[in-house]
Amino acid sequence: ERDKDNFQPHIAEALKPYKLESVDALEAALSDERSSLLASLAANIHGKTEGLDPETLESQLQKEKRDLEDSFKNSERKVQSLQTSLATQITRKELLEEQIVVVKEELALTETSLQKALLNAEFMSLELAKAALLTSMQIKELETEISGFLSQKEGYERREVELQAKLAGRSLDLNEYETLKQEEKDLKGQLSEAQTRLGRLEAELSALEKQLERAKSLEKDRAAFQKTQDTYRALSQDLQGNRFQEFLLSQVQARLAIRASHILREVTDGRYDLRLIDGDYQVRDAWTVGETRSAKTLSGGETFIASLALALALSDTIAGSHALGALFLDEGFGTLDAITLDSVAAVLENLTKEGRMVGIITHVSALTERLPARLTVTKDKDGSSISWDLA
Secondary structure, eight states: OHHHHHHHHHHHHHHGGGTOOSHHHHHHHHHHHHHHHHHHHHHHHHHHHTTOOHHHHHHHHHHHHHHHHHHHHHHHHHHHHHHHHHHHHHHHHHHHHHHHHHHHHHHHHHHHHHHHHHHHTTOSSHHHHHHTOOOHHHHHHHHHHHHHHHHHHHHHHHHHHHHHHHHHTSOOOHHHHHHHHHHHHHHHHHHHHHHHHHHHHHHHHHHHHHHHHHHHHHHHHHHHHHHHHHHHHHHHHHTSHHHHHHHHHHHHHHHHHHHHHHHHHHHTTTOEEEEEETTEEEEEEGGGTTEEEEGGGSOHHHHHHHHHHHHHHHHHHHHTTSOOOEEEEESOGGGSOHHHHHHHHHHHHHHHHTTOEEEEEOOOHHHHTTOSEEEEEEEETTEEEEEEEEO
16 A cells, blocks of 8 residues: 555656546556457457458468368369370470371482483473373274285285286287386375375384373382372371370280280190280180180189289280389189199299299189288287288
8 A cells, every 4th residue: 555655656747648537547448448449349340250250261261261262173183184195295296297298209200200201201291191001902003004004005016916927928018008008107106105104103103102102101119109298198197196106005905915825835834825816816726726816715713823914014014124123913712723823833933933023812712822921810809910921
């Protein structure tokens, strides 16, 4: 109480700027100010939350945030997928553009060779060369006409000889001589005309033969150019994305069939061979004189063996130049007979000798007994337990 009296002057002095007479008045003023601020804060929160409870609004906003983050991640994945696809398409486009450039260069060389061949044959264009070609029927008609003229010429020559022989063995008769002389003159005129016509026909025949040779040469060049063009067209089609991928896939499948066939023959004691024919897996059965049939006709155990052989071949292909360290097989062994099961186990044991770890999930006790290490799962009413069993 004494301290209060001592501090009273100091308190009164401190309250003067606020125009307050006592501490109680200050507390009342502060309480009013606090209530006013709380009311203003509540009104501000109410305006920003649109009348909703702040906790409810925060929960909604957190959910919207999570949804937006998930949407953003999905968009990022889509963008990455599109970028990968775009890169693939760009690579394919560049490859096709390179092929197009090569084809255009070959086509330009072909057109240049064709123009040189046309100029050597004295043709201004390919259309004129085609127009100069004669049909086989026209050639045969000309040959027949020439043959007729040659026969007629031989007849005239024989008749001339006969007439000269007659003149040599007879007495001169002026009237007959004049007649024969006129006849000889007429015959010589006819012979001259025939020879002239024959010469013209021979010249035409020679020209036609030259044209025919040129046409044959052009046709040969055209066939060669057409063959080259067909080759480039087929190459352009084969290098399209889908067909090129199908070709590569068929090559990989063929190699898989060859590798799997070695394993299949080993397991089946040389009975089955695996083949890839027209995109379908076929098996050749040595027990039926090498008959080839669809792999779909195999029994359950045989199908498992074929699938195992393909899986092993595929693992080698995927590994490439690297060693595939581990391989796990899940069931399927229960469909095998004792002899086949023994062959399969021998193949798997050979894989471990190559440095691989082979894990087998099975209920077949005859197979588990051959395994060097076993992780056994035991079930009872309290649940399941595991234990190691090392041979």
